[in-house]
Amino acid sequence: MSQNQAVKTTEVLLLGPGPSNSFPGVLQAMSEPALSHLDSDFLKIMDEVKENLQYLFRTISPHTYIVSGPGSLGMETCFVNLIEHGDKIITCQNGFFGDRMHENAKRYGAEIVQVKADWGKPIALKDVEEAFVAHPDTKLLSVVSAETSTGVKNDVEGIAKIAKRHGALVIVDAVTALGAIPLEVDKWGLDAVYSCSQKGVGCVAGMAPVTFSESAFEKVINRNTPVPSWFQDVTVYDKYWETAAKRPYHHTAPSQQYYGILAALRHIKSVGIENLWQQHEEVSAYFADEMEKRGWNFFVEKTYRLPQLNTMLLPEGFDDVQGRTKLRGEYQIEVGAGLGAMAGKLWRIGIMGANVNKATIDKFLQAIDKL
C-alpha cells in the first residue's frame, strides 16, 4: 500500500464521556493477525475473555459474554430477550440513557410505568416502591447505574432490592459504570446487565459485555413467543460462548476486538477491580479539588456524584464551543459537551480507562489554565 493510502489518526487525550484512552496493550493487540471464530486458539481467547468478564461483573453466571456490537446493542439485547409484548416494566428515567431504555421497552411492546427524576438528581427509592405498589403485576425494572448524560449515580443496589421484593427482574445499564464504580451483579441480584468496552473497561469501542442471571435466562427460555431477533437471542448466543463445549457457529467473531478487550481485561485483573474503583475515587477527588480552586462547580451533589464522569458547570462568561475547540485543536484534549437542556451550560469530563491518574489530570489542568 502506498504511503498516502495508510490510515493515520492523531493521539487525542480522551476526557469526554467516552471513548477513553485504552489500557496498555490494547492497540497492539488490535493489530494481531486474524484467527477464525472456530480456531482452537481463538476459542481459548473467548474462554479467557468470558472468565475475566465474570470477574469484572462480579458474577459466576455462565450467561456472561461479549455481544459483538456497541453498548447500544447490548442494551437492545437485554430488552429484546426479556420483554414480551404486554409485559409490564418500570423504567427509571433521570437522563438521556434512561430515556433510551424506555424507548427500547416501547419498541418491544412493553406496558410501561415511568419513574422519573430531574436531570442531575438520582431516582428516589420511595418512587420506585410506590410504582411497584401501584403496579404489583410488574415483571421488569430498568435503571441506569451511571447516567452518562448528567454524571449522576443511581442507587442500583437499593432499587434492585425493592424490585426483587416485588418479584421483578432488574435490567441495568452499566455502560459508564463497569470497571469504574462498584457493581455487584450477584450480590445485588441484577438480572441483565450490559456495558461497553471503551470506558471503564479500558478497551476501544465496539463491544458490549453482557451478563444474564439464571432467572433472566429462564424467562427467555420460557417465552411464549420467539425472541424477535435471531442475532441477539441469548439462548442461541449462549451456546457460542459455552466454554469447553461443542460450539456451534453463530457469527464470525470480530477477532481483533476480542484480542483488544482481552488485553484490557488482563490489565484489570492484574490491577484488581477493587483497586481500580479506589483509583477512580482518588483521582476524581484530586480533580475536583483542583477544578474548584479554579472556580468550576459541579452540577451534581457530592453524595450521588460519579467519580468517572464529572459534569462541571461552565464558569460565568466561559465560552463552551471556543473552549472545546481550543482544547482539541491546540492541546489534543477532548471533553464532552452538555446534552439536551444542559447544552452550553456544562462540560462532561470523563476520567476512565488509561486516564485514571494524576499525571493525566495535571496535563488537563495545564491546558485549562491557558484557555
Place this chain on the structure above:
Amino acid sequence: MSQNQAVKTTEVLLLGPGPSNSFPGVLQAMSEPALSHLDSDFLKIMDEVKENLQYLFRTISPHTYIVSGPGSLGMETCFVNLIEHGDKIITCQNGFFGDRMHENAKRYGAEIVQVKADWGKPIALKDVEEAFVAHPDTKLLSVVSAETSTGVKNDVEGIAKIAKRHGALVIVDAVTALGAIPLEVDKWGLDAVYSCSQKGVGCVAGMAPVTFSESAFEKVINRNTPVPSWFQDVTVYDKYWETAAKRPYHHTAPSQQYYGILAALRHIKSVGIENLWQQHEEVSAYFADEMEKRGWNFFVEKTYRLPQLNTMLLPEGFDDVQGRTKLRGEYQIEVGAGLGAMAGKLWRIGIMGANVNKATIDKFLQAIDKL
C-alpha cells in the same frame, strides 16, 4: 503491561469461508489511536468510508453505511426494517444462509413463501416466477448472492428482475459476494443489501456494510408500526451517517474498525473493483486446474460456481479432520469443513481478500501435496 499479559496470535493463512487475510494497511490501521465518534477528524473518516462503500456496492444511494456489528447483524438490519407483521415474503433457500434469512423473516412475523433448491444447485428463475404468480400480494423477496455453505452463485440479477416486475422489494445477502464477484446494486435494482467486512472486502471481521434503495427507505418511513429495534432503525441510523450534516449521536462508533475498513476500501479503489472481480476469476481458474490435476473434484457445476468459495469433494479415502488438523498445525493454513449434510464430504476453500494471487495458491498446493 508485562510481557506475559500481551495478547499475541499466530499468522494463519485463512483459506476457509472467512475470515480471509486482510489487505495491506488494515492491521496497522486497527492500532491507530481512538478518536471520538463526534470528532471532526473521525467524521471525515466516516464520510470517506461511505463514499467508498457506494463505489463498492455500485450505488449512488445515500442510505449506504456500516452497521457496527458482524454481517449477521447486517442481515437482521435489513429484515427488521423492511418486514411488518403479516407482510408476505418469498425466501429463496438453497443453503445455510438462505435458511437463516428465512429464520429472520419468521422472527419478524412475515408470511413466508419458500422457494427452494437442493444444496449445490442455484435457485431456478421459473420457481421464483411461479411463486409470484401464485402469490401476487408478495411484498418482498430475499436471496443469497454467494451461498457460503455450498459455493453456489444465485442469479441475483435475473431473480431481481422478476421481483421488480411483480412489485416486490429485493433483499440480498452479499456476505461472500461483495468485492469478489459482480454485484450491481443500482443497475439490478436491489433494495436492501448487506455484507461483511472480512471476506472480499479484505478487512477484519466485525462490520456489516449495508445499502438501502429509496424505495426500501420509503417503505421504512411509511411503516404502520415502529421498527422493532431502536439500534437498527435505519431512519435513525441514516442521520448518523449523513455527510456534511448535523450528525446526531447514535452510538459510539468502533473507531478502530472503521479505520481498518477504510484502509481496505482505499485498497479496493486503488485496484479497481472490476479488476478485483477479474483477479478472483483468474486465480480461481488456476486453483481449479491445479486441484483437478491432483484428483480433487468440485461439488458445484462450473456455470454457477463461485470463484471465491470453492467447495471441493474430498478424494476417496481422504481423512477430513486429519487433513484439516495437519494443515492448521503444520502449515498454519485454515480451510473450512463442510456444513450440515456435507460435513465430512467436502472442504470449503475461500480465495478472498489478500489471498487472491497465485503465490498464495502455490503455498496451499505445496501443503496439500505433503498431506
